[in-house]
Amino acid sequence: MSIEVRDLSISLATSGRRLVEGLSFSLAPGERLGIIGESGSGKSVTIFSLLGLLPRGLVADGSVEISGTQVVGARPADLRTLRGAQAAIVFQEPATALDPLTRVGDLIAEPLARHRGLRGGELDEAVRAALREVSLPDDRRTVRSFPHEISGGQRQRVAIAMALACQPRFLLADEPTTALDVTVQAEILDLIRRLCEERGMGLIFVSHDLAVVAGIVDRALVMQHGHVVEEGPIVDLVNRPQHPYTASLVASARALEQALATGELP
Ligand SMILES: Nc1ncnc2c1ncn2[C@@H]1O[C@H](COP(=O)(O)OP(=O)(O)OP(=O)(O)O)[C@@H](O)[C@H]1O
Numbered sequence: 492m493s494i495e496v497r498d499l500s501i502s503l504a505t506s507g508r509r510l511v512e513g514l515s516f517s518l519a520p521g522e523r524l525g526i527i528g529e530s531g532s533g534k535s536v537t538i539f540s541l542l543g544l545l546p547r548g549l550v551a552d553g554s555v556e557i558s559g560t561q562v563v564g565a566r567p568a569d570l571r572t573l574r575g576a577q578a579a580i581v582f583q584e585p586a587t588a589l590d591p592l593t594r595v596g597d598l599i600a601e602p603l604a605r606h607r608g609l610r611g612g613e614l615d616e617a618v619r620a621a622l623r624e625v626s627l628p629d630d631r632r633t634v635r636s637f638p639h640e641i642s643g644g645q646r647q648r649v650a651i652a653m654a655l656a657c658q659p660r661f662l663l664a665d666e667p668t669t670a671l672d673v674t675v676q677a678e679i680l681d682l683i684r685r686l687c688e689e690r691g692m693g694l695i696f697v698s699h700d701l702a703v704v705a706g707i708v709d710r711a712l713v714m715q716h717g718h719v720v721e722e723g724p725i726v727d728l729v730n731r732p733q734h735p736y737t738a739s740l741v742a743s744a745r746a747l748e749q750a751l752a753t754g755e756l757p
Pocket residue numbers: 503510528529530531532533534535536537546547548549699
């Protein structure tokens with residue numbers, strides 16, 4: 492029951508240009524892995540490829556096994572079984588993941604009905620429990636709201652509730668806090684951390700922000716131009732970076748921290 496990635500490459504179908512090359516890692520149940528790198532380093536396409544969600548025009552090669560199922564080249568029906576139940580994904584901008592014309596209660600009800608076969612009163616109770624689990628009010632007002640009627644942080648909570656509805660073993664989070672303001676970011680990080688601990692759920696957390704990743708994962712991969720340049724326990728990466736690119740990420744995170752502490756921001 493793990494995620495095993497071996498020699499994964501992602502290329503443009505037309506030109507064959509490689510966006511990600513030779514990526515290998517494994518993730519055991521309950522482990523929390525970060526993927527750090529600047530914009531364009533290939534973090535998002537990597538996470539999409541893990542669930543067979545690459546946009547048209549991009550192709551994956553190599554091997555991605557989630558709990559024993561091969562994702563690369565899998566049939567759409569097999570991928571549907573895998574998504575939600577084995578691994579679920581939360582995106583950067585919750586608004587794009589939530590259908591704007593569907594009320595919050597119905598958004599959360601959909602995966603619960605589809606995967607767990609719940610109906611009627613049982614389904615209503617499961618929706619309320621899912622809202623409570625992500626610390627949203629389980630009242631009629633929340634259930635009947637449309638996504639645009641709630642805040643960005645609340646939308647991300649709804650997206651997390653949907654992702655967790657089928658009790659996945661792994662949560663894949665692609666910059667889930669980048670679009671939120673700082674206080675809300677911290678709340679969503681706390682929520683993800685708590686849910687992983689309570690459920691023993693594995694996590695892959697993608698971010699360009701080393702400080703954010705350091706607060707939530709045990710281990711990280713550092714990506715630059717589609718390659719992993721360094722990997723290891725997060726404490727080692729922060730305290731003893733080996734690669735110059737990792738060192739530059741640590742230095743800029745420390746500089747920002749210091750500027751915030753001394754109030755020396757422009
Ligand atoms: N659908 C696509 N078609 C063509 N190129 C793409 C596509 N999606 C991503 N790319 C390219 O692949 C590379 C990696 O992009 P990716 O979005 O994975 O980077 P990232 O590290 O997640 O950056 P960001 O933090 O900005 O999302 C970039 O050069 C990007 O332009």
